[in-house]
Amino acid sequence: MSDNNNETLREKLSPLAYxxxxxxxxxxxxxxxxxxxxxxxxxxxxVCDALLFESGHQFNAGCGWPSFDAPASVEAVAEHRDVSHGMIRTEVVCHNCGAHLGHVFPDGPPKSTGLRYCINGAALNFLHEPDVSD
Incomplete structure (x- = not known):
């Protein structure tokens, strides 16, 4: 990433999101x-406003981070092996811009995908469904 892009992101994002x-x-x-x-x-x-997850795939994992059993589409996220911190995990990043989102674990709801996408809320923006009752 160029220094110019780095500074632009520092201005755009909160310190935690950065x-x-x-x-x-x-x-x-x-x-x-x-x-x-x-x-x-x-x-x-x-970072880039790409669609990552839909609320219909969110569930209460009790882990303290937003959890989803699947991304919005196969193309929404990319996964990489992460061996940091003395563990072997699967990192989840935004497929569009490469922003780190969190990790995926094989302990999600067994009646759906069995996966738990454990995602940092600071990496997300939420857009409410429009209220069509007006």
Missing amino acids: QVTQEKGTERPFTSSFSESWHEGDYHCV
Whole structure:
């Protein structure tokens, strides 16, 4: 990433969103309002606004981070092997811009995909479904 792009992102993102998405940081558990939010809508990348997850795939994993059993589409995210911190995990990044989102684990709901996409809320923007009752 160029220094110019780096400075633009620092201006655009909150310090936490920058740390999470650009430096592969992790927000503290139970600090994101999205971990206990059950509104209908879509979750987009805070960096590039790409659609990442839909609320219909969100579930309460009790882990302290927003959790989903699947991304919005196969193309929405990319996965990479992560061997940092003495663990072997699968990192999840935005397929469009490469922003770090979190990790995926094989302990999700067995009646759906069996996967738990454990995502930092700081990496997400939420767009509510429009209210069509007006």
